[in-house]
Amino acid sequence: MNSVVTKVAVVGSGIAGAVCAAALARNGVSVTVFDSARGPGGRMSQRRELSEDGKELSFDHGAPFFSATNSDVLDLIHGWEARGLVAEWKENFGMFDPITKKFVDFEKEGLSKKYVGVPGMNSICRALCQEPGVESKFGVGVGRLEWLEDENLWSLTGLDGQNLGHFMGVVASDKNMVSPRITDVTGKAPPLDMNLAPKLDGKLPDIPVNSCFALMLAFAEPLSSIPVKGFSLKDSEVLSWAYCDSSKPGRSAMSECWVLHSTMEYARGVISQTGLRKPSNATLTKVAEELFQEFQSTGLNISQPFFMKAHRWGSAFPAASIAREEKCLWDKKKRLAICGDFCVSPNVEGAILSGMAAASKLTEILCCL
Template identity: 50%
Template sequence: MLHAAHLLRRRLRISSLPVLLCPSSPLAAAGCPTRIRVSACRPSFSISNSAMEVSGRNSDGPQVAVIGAGVAGSVCASLLAAKGLAVKVFDSGRGPGGRMSQRREKVEDGSELMFDHGAQYFTVKSAEVQHLVDKWQALGLVADWEGRFGSLNVATGEFVHETAVKKRYVGVPGMNSICKALMTTPGLQAKYGVQVAGLEWADEGLGSWCLKSKDGENLGRFNAVVVADKGAAKLLFGQTASSPLLEGSELSEMHKKVAAVTAAPCFAVMMAFPSPLDLIPLDGFLVEGSKIVSWAARDSSKPGRVTTSSDCWVVHSTEAYATGIIAQAGMAKPSNELLAAVANDLLTGFQSLLPNMPTPTYMKAHRWGGAFPTTSIAPEEKCIVIEDRRVAVCGDFCVSPKVEGAILSGMYASERLGSIL
């Protein structure tokens, strides 16, 4: 069994880079002490061009569970599957994307409206991410958003156009298109509407992870786990002192870091107007000086969107406003009445920016309770890998609160975990 796993590992190796983790892999030798290792190497990454899911692939080889189908989890899962590993993704949402989700709404006249109600776009600075994004662009998954951007000063009522040229990418036809495509990588399966609430390590043999859902369903046994969700990361590290999942004095600081991960809340309101708001000279702008509105974007100006006569906008609240609402209402699922009140507040705040703004024909609010991290726990390492338990933790909360940070974290997690499988 051990010899077969060793041969499989050699057969699946596709990178010519040196091993980024210690050579005494847990699949080759049991009982090595827990280590968190980092590397300054720049891994090379690839993405499958296939758009068809293949089930049951490599059923005799290492099985990897990925918790979270946001961009970090989707990137990591796709790259691991491209190495030939069997990967299963679990996410509590209705589909992949996380805060890169897109909302589709049908209105009374039968037309469909589309809103990127979370992340509006992303930028790229690192060469590794740029290489991957170039491939996505060649596949038609992303495009440049060549809009007009800047800010609005509430005190003066003046719109200020940005002077620096910044390349902004958007998913086509929605921000979630990237994650949806990555989920079709051969060897990868996804299960949505499932919240992982139990992680149990079994020491017998080479050791494995057993995952359970919030409803108590047994989700399977896996050789390795990728945690690409803040809540699951806290579950992994947050066991009681009497029954820790991950032991060792070297992990004490990591326990503290993960426990300290915080995120800023935000309300997003999706609005559709019967005609273009031509008096607004920008397609996306920061709002300076408002207590309610922090950002507004003309979604219908993005490339690849469904053609409609409506002018679609997404308005984000300030953190202070969202925090105040949550302090009063709590973190339970918001009622329709609460969301309607929030939508009216943000509409009032938005209308105050522009005299004679028409009434929207469609309006709906969405709460992001903790989608925008305010801390980075592994900015240099890009991810956390615990070798002897074959666990990788990745996400924007590891690198930076941006889409690029999440992509980079998922890429590094796939390379480092893949090197020990």
């Protein structure tokens, strides 16, 4: 394979795209990763913030942890553990019953291993996007993909009209590449016109998504009245769960940091009033106050945080799986793979499996050219 015909573009640097890119590179394929964000991770991003007094804070404000049962995924995880990218989060979780004001259903230690990236959830994606053979371009959004029939290549154009290059294959690991929902947010058509891949068009419905608000909190003193480091809230219409982010391996112990996630119903209600576009500061402030008020209403003697900020995940959580058996969508003729958690299952393990499947499809065909 020569360096020109083996170039593959991976759009999106979440765990599916990062796993796919690294697997392709290990098989001799030259990969360029494009992501409009400032860094890798997607829902596995780590948010860095500064408090008013200049304290540096970090929050895993998306996926709090992940688990796995698939043997291939576990092999990957164990490799990441050996590299110091992943550690087991050995804390008990439970459920809080607001009626009895008690914690119930404590998880038994070791029942389900929880893995986290070290020192942040995005550490895994960052390392994979830096492996030999992978070139990563952050802050570069893809505005359009075109299939050049005469050249049998893909042409990518940036959001600013910049020519991003020609590629032998493309991996779309961000569902916004093809989802009409992006039109409601940006007013523009999705970058990938599915008419270019008619074999896949019928297999790719408008994927339903669940929205969620995350609240990042930092406290000067530990919340000692809470006996677990993560818990769900029974029958709450506002909060689904809360976890102590700073209790994870490799995190700073300077402050106690918590992340709360709203219920899907609460997020849906806010979005129905404010729309899909980026929420205003006033909206996020109101959401932060309402989520924290619900946290305090547990009666768990929760002190006032010195830092509080809300974030909206508008379409990060897919509510459907569209390719459980195949694990990715694949157009062999045009060497186009579509992968992500929305293909297999709406969690980190599902995204990893989908990224691995996409890499396998492309490797198989490119190695024969």
